[in-house]
Amino acid sequence: MANQYKKTTNLPKTEFPMRASLAQNEPKRLAAWEDAGVYELMLKKNEGHEKFVLHDGPPYANGPIHLGHAQNKISKDIINRYWAMQGYQTPYVPGWDCHGQPIEHKVEEMLGTEKFNQLPTEKVRELCRKMAVEQVDTQRQGFRRLGVLAEWDNPYLTYVNDYDATDIEIFKAIFDSGAIYRGRKPVHWCSHCHTALAEAEIEYGDEVSPAIFVRFEMTTVPAGLEAWKDSLWVDIWTTTPWTLPADDAVILHPEAEYVAVLVDGRAEIMAEALVERCCAKFGYESYELATGADGSTWHMNGVELCHNKYLQPIFGDQGVEGEFIYADYVTLDDGTGVVHTAPGHGVDDYNAGMRFGIPVVMPVDDDGRFYKGEGLGTGGPWSGMEVNEANPKIIEWLRERGTLILHEDITHSYPHCWRCKQPVIFRATSQWFVSMDKTGLRKKALEELSKVAFYPSHAIKRIGSMVEGRPDWCISRQRNWGVPIPAFTCQDCGETVMNDATLDKVITLFREKGSDAWFTDDPASYLGDACTCPACGSHDLKANPDILDVWWDSGVSHTAVCRHRGYLKFPADMYLEGSDQHRGWFMSSLMTSVGAYGVAPYKSVVSQGFTLDGQGRKMSKSLGNVIDPNGECDTRGADVLRLWVASVDTSTDVPCDSTILDHVGEAYRKIRNTFRFLLGEIEGQFDPATDAVATADLLPYDRLVLAHLCEVHDQASEAYRGYRFNVVFRLLYDYVTELSNGYLNATKDRVYCDGATSFERRSALTTWTQILSMLVHDFQPILVYTTDEVMQYLPASMRDGQDYAALLDWYQAPMTADEYRALLPAYEALVEARAAFTKAYEDAQASGTVTEKTSQAARAELTVPEDAYALLAGDGACDLAEPFVCSEVCVERGEDYACTVLPARGEKCPRCWNWRELGEDGLCARCHDVIENIGE
Numbered sequence: 001m002a003n004q005y006k007k008t009t010n011l012p013k014t015e016f017p018m019r020a021s022l023a024q025n026e027p028k029r030l031a032a033w034e035d036a037g038v039y040e041l042m043l044k045k046n047e048g049h050e051k052f053v054l055h056d057g058p059p060y061a062n063g064p065i066h067l068g069h070a071q072n073k074i075s076k077d078i079i080n081r082y083w084a085m086q087g088y089q090t091p092y093v094p095g096w097d098c099h100g101q102p103i104e105h106k107v108e109e110m111l112g113t114e115k116f117n118q119l120p121t122e123k124v125r126e127l128c129r130k131m132a133v134e135q136v137d138t139q140r141q142g143f144r145r146l147g148v149l150a151e152w153d154n155p156y157l158t159y160v161n162d163y164d165a166t167d168i169e170i171f172k173a174i175f176d177s178g179a180i181y182r183g184r185k186p187v188h189w190c191s192h193c194h195t196a197l198a199e200a201e202i203e204y205g206d207e208v209s210p211a212i213f214v215r216f217e218m219t220t221v222p223a224g225l226e227a228w229k230d231s232l233w234v235d236i237w238t239t240t241p242w243t244l245p246a247d248d249a250v251i252l253h254p255e256a257e258y259v260a261v262l263v264d265g266r267a268e269i270m271a272e273a274l275v276e277r278c279c280a281k282f283g284y285e286s287y288e289l290a291t292g293a294d295g296s297t298w299h300m301n302g303v304e305l306c307h308n309k310y311l312q313p314i315f316g317d318q319g320v321e322g323e324f325i326y327a328d329y330v331t332l333d334d335g336t337g338v339v340h341t342a343p344g345h346g347v348d349d350y351n352a353g354m355r356f357g358i359p360v361v362m363p364v365d366d367d368g369r370f371y372k373g374e375g376l377g378t379g380g381p382w383s384g385m386e387v388n389e390a391n392p393k394i395i396e397w398l399r400e401r402g403t404l405i406l407h408e409d410i411t412h413s414y415p416h417c418w419r420c421k422q423p424v425i426f427r428a429t430s431q432w433f434v435s436m437d438k439t440g441l442r443k444k445a446l447e448e449l450s451k452v453a454f455y456p457s458h459a460i461k462r463i464g465s466m467v468e469g470r471p472d473w474c475i476s477r478q479r480n481w482g483v484p485i486p487a488f489t490c491q492d493c494g495e496t497v498m499n500d501a502t503l504d505k506v507i508t509l510f511r512e513k514g515s516d517a518w519f520t521d522d523p524a525s526y527l528g529d530a531c532t533c534p535a536c537g538s539h540d541l542k543a544n545p546d547i548l549d550v551w552w553d554s555g556v557s558h559t560a561v562c563r564h565r566g567y568l569k570f571p572a573d574m575y576l577e578g579s580d581q582h583r584g585w586f587m588s589s590l591m592t593s594v595g596a597y598g599v600a601p602y603k604s605v606v607s608q609g610f611t612l613d614g615q616g617r618k619m620s621k622s623l624g625n626v627i628d629p630n631g632e633c634d635t636r637g638a639d640v641l642r643l644w645v646a647s648v649d650t651s652t653d654v655p656c657d658s659t660i661l662d663h664v665g666e667a668y669r670k671i672r673n674t675f676r677f678l679l680g681e682i683e684g685q686f687d688p689a690t691d692a693v694a695t696a697d698l699l700p701y702d703r704l705v706l707a708h709l710c711e712v713h714d715q716a717s718e719a720y721r722g723y724r725f726n727v728v729f730r731l732l733y734d735y736v737t738e739l740s741n742g743y744l745n746a747t748k749d750r751v752y753c754d755g756a757t758s759f760e761r762r763s764a765l766t767t768w769t770q771i772l773s774m775l776v777h778d779f780q781p782i783l784v785y786t787t788d789e790v791m792q793y794l795p796a797s798m799r800d801g802q803d804y805a806a807l808l809d810w811y812q813a814p815m816t817a818d819e820y821r822a823l824l825p826a827y828e829a830l831v832e833a834r835a836a837f838t839k840a841y842e843d844a845q846a847s848g849t850v851t852e853k854t855s856q857a858a859r860a861e862l863t864v865p866e867d868a869y870a871l872l873a874g875d876g877a878c879d880l881a882e883p884f885v886c887s888e889v890c891v892e893r894g895e896d897y898a899c900t901v902l903p904a905r906g907e908k909c910p911r912c913w914n915w916r917e918l919g920e921d922g923l924c925a926r927c928h929d930v931i932e933n934i935g936e
């Protein structure tokens with residue numbers, strides 16, 4: 001039966017569509033924003049205000065954007081929009097890391113290695129630049145589509161002239177401080193890529209290596225063993241047989257005790273603690289320990305054994321000797337307690353060797369092959385051979401000589417090159433370094449970190465321990481596509497030339513012509529008077545071909561971007577990146593900034609986890625579990641993707657797959673429907689500017705709900721301030737769910753059926769507009785397209801005088817914290833009473849006490865505790881029949897919350913379907929009055 005009174009009710013009417021069609025509509029809205037210059041308008045709105053500068057970490061310009069990129073840029077956009085709404089000016093300059101190996105590698109693949117190697121450096125660099133520009137364009141399109149507001153037309157790119165010049169400016173500042181030095185030092189070396197690698201460019205993976213025990217023949221006799229007339233040896237253990245040609249020391253633990261095992265006419269020195277294990281392993285069935293002059297077991301500690309000598313395991317025949325030294329890092333967990341040492345092939349070995357003046361022997365070339373020759377410093381019997389190829393041959397050689405004790409294969413974690421995935425080696429080369437300790441850089445960096453706010457707060461421990469433990473920073477690379485290390489070599493005397501005069505000339509050159517000029521121009525043409533060797537006075541200088549570590553490039557963005565663009569700030573307010581950047585960009589930015597200026601480049605650091613699939617696996621093409629962010633924009637829409645970013649706890653690794661996005665899509669629809677429901681009674685029907693009821697005059701139920709709204713908004717604001725978007729999402733989403741089952745459902749009757757301009761309806765709609773306004777504002781940083789769409793349907797008085805949601809100010813709650821907190825106990829008592837009613841109503845339905853299918857046909861007898869009674873009954877209290885959506889509620893004092901549900905008195909009003917005593921016209925009193933008023 002059609003309701004004949006329908007046309008007398010205030011039916012919802014809004015043009016806001018139920019179906020979002022985000023995939024079709026978002027691109028149109030985006031185009032409109034770009035036409036109108038919404039990003040610029042956002043800056044203009046807050047002109048002259050305090051700034052909040054989130055400095056963008058440059059993604060590497062390679063390939064289309066992936067989900068991790070999307071999460072990163074969306075998170076930044078949420079933060080910028082939040083602070084812009086708070087009245088801060090938020091200039092946001094996106095950037096790209098354009099130099100470096102991946103692009104160079106791509107160019108090499110494109111050309112083929114042979115052709116690539118034949119091209120002059122400047123030609124390779126031209127191709128690399130072209131590739132970078134294309135990649136930047138692809139990624140920029142992808143980021144824009146996500147709804148991210150930024151200075152997209154003027155991003156920062158690490159290959160432009162000013163950026164090149166800045167690299168050298170910072171270099172000069174740190175060089176002048178005395179922290180930059182050139183040294184021969186073992187570095188991770190990829191012989192496939194021909195370059196030194198930084199720790200951040202290393203990936204660890206399992207590798208099978210040969211582990212061998214070898215005996216070295218001694219040439220000195222430790223005190224107390226003079227009586228022993230046969231051969232004397234020291235036993236060592238190594239997993240890198242190919243480092244034996246570079247051996248020139250063995251390291252013992254200073255305090256460990258060593259003994260000599262007598263077996264088959266040999267005396268072999270090893271750690272006392274490992275004798276039993278080693279002899280069992282070596283198959284030494286009957287052995288004795290050597291005794292000293294007094295007849296007791298001979299033993300000596302590492303310090304006492306120091307400076308003894310042995311024959312070098314490969315070149316011993318030529319009289320080459322190695323030396324006993326000691327270091328704390330030797331353990332007694334494995335091996336023999338004696339470590340073979342090649343200072344050119346390991347950092348620990350290098351450091352230990354330095355303390356005892358052990359020379360760095362380096363027989364391995366750039367290709368990972370042994371130098372040809374016969375003596376120490378060459379590969380000897382394995383001349384020209386690649387080191388891994390030499391491994392089995394060296395083992396065989398030792399076996400033939402009778403010095404190999406045991407060979408077994410072990411699987412252990414081994415460093416690999418991040419680019420080519422090949423195992424890397426440690427190799428001493430001439431490189432440029434930033435010293436961590438010479439000028440106190442490490443100490444100062446740690447001091448500066450303590451002043452930075454970290455989100456999550458425990459992240460400071462991670463970067464802090466990295467700073468504490470990191471070795472000197474090797475900043476040189478042997479590649480083409482990057483900014484040169486500004487060093488020259490004197491062609492007459494070989495001196496390395498670098499000083500303030502040459503550095504200033506290089507800075508000027510790069511600013512005018514870019515760093516390409518380094519590879520094409522004659523140094524004399526730009527150095528002028530500075531083109532002089534300070535050692536021999538020669539004017540014939542040659543530019544050094546090494547380039548700077550690409551982390552240096554991105555690291556100096558604090559200056560190239562934040563300082564050089566006057567409208568930004570240094571230090572920046574915030575850096576936000578994935579947690580892998582603790583040793584990447586967060587680190588190189590910190591080191592270059594502290595090195596040049598003595599301060600950290602950021603006031604706060606937000607670190608985020610990685611995006612994984614629904615089962616916690618890495619996304620990969622081979623697993624078929626890749627979520628393509630732009631693909632999702634073209635189907636579900638960017639706002640759904642943004643809502644996903646807001647829904648996950650980004651402080652840890654986050655899962656994503658299509659099932660998860662389906663759930664987010666459902667949440668999106670629920671939020672959208674709430675917007676639509678509210679607009680249905682507000683658009684064209686109610687303008688808070690003229691129709692609102694003063695907060696103090698609101699009906700009690702409306703006022704209590706408004707108090708709760710203020711509470712939710714305060715909690716959401718706090719979560720935004722702490723960058724905990726998942727908390728924002730949870731609060732707002734739960735609130736929306738609660739509204740549709742609770743307050744909005746309960747007040748529908750008053751809004752639909754009361755007189756259009758009645759006080760009761762206006763009181764409800766005053767709260768409805770506050771709810772709508774709060775949701776539009778609080779969701780704006782996240783649902784950028786949808787809130788902007790809602791804006792079109794809002795009364796002018798609800799738009800803060802703006803046309804675009806991005807330009808809204810932060811929601812102004814209608815009650816102060818004191819005001820709303822005073823009302824929360826009553827609100828909470830109401831919620832509890834309603835829960836008691838709901839349960840009782842369900843019971844009454846089950847037992848058949850009530851038969852009608854709607855709660856409107858029921859009444860309640862409610863008992864509440866004394867303190868709640870004071871809040872829920874009496875003058876000025878809320879009529880509970882409305883929140884309960886029943887015909888009447890009688891409230892009594894009692895011990896606890898309890899409720900009895902009975903059939904309503906009266907009959908169903910045909911207009912409003914409430915159960916009331918009906919009048920002569922068959923309507924309830926309220927409906928009677930409304931109809932009569934319409935008639936007039």
Ligand SMILES: [Zn+2]
Pocket residue numbers: 190191192193194417418419420421422
């Ligand atoms: Zn490599």
Ligand SMILES: [Zn+2]
Pocket residue numbers: 490491492493494495533534535536537538
């Ligand atoms: Zn010279």
Ligand SMILES: [Zn+2]
Pocket residue numbers: 909910911912913914923924925926927928
């Ligand atoms: Zn009625």
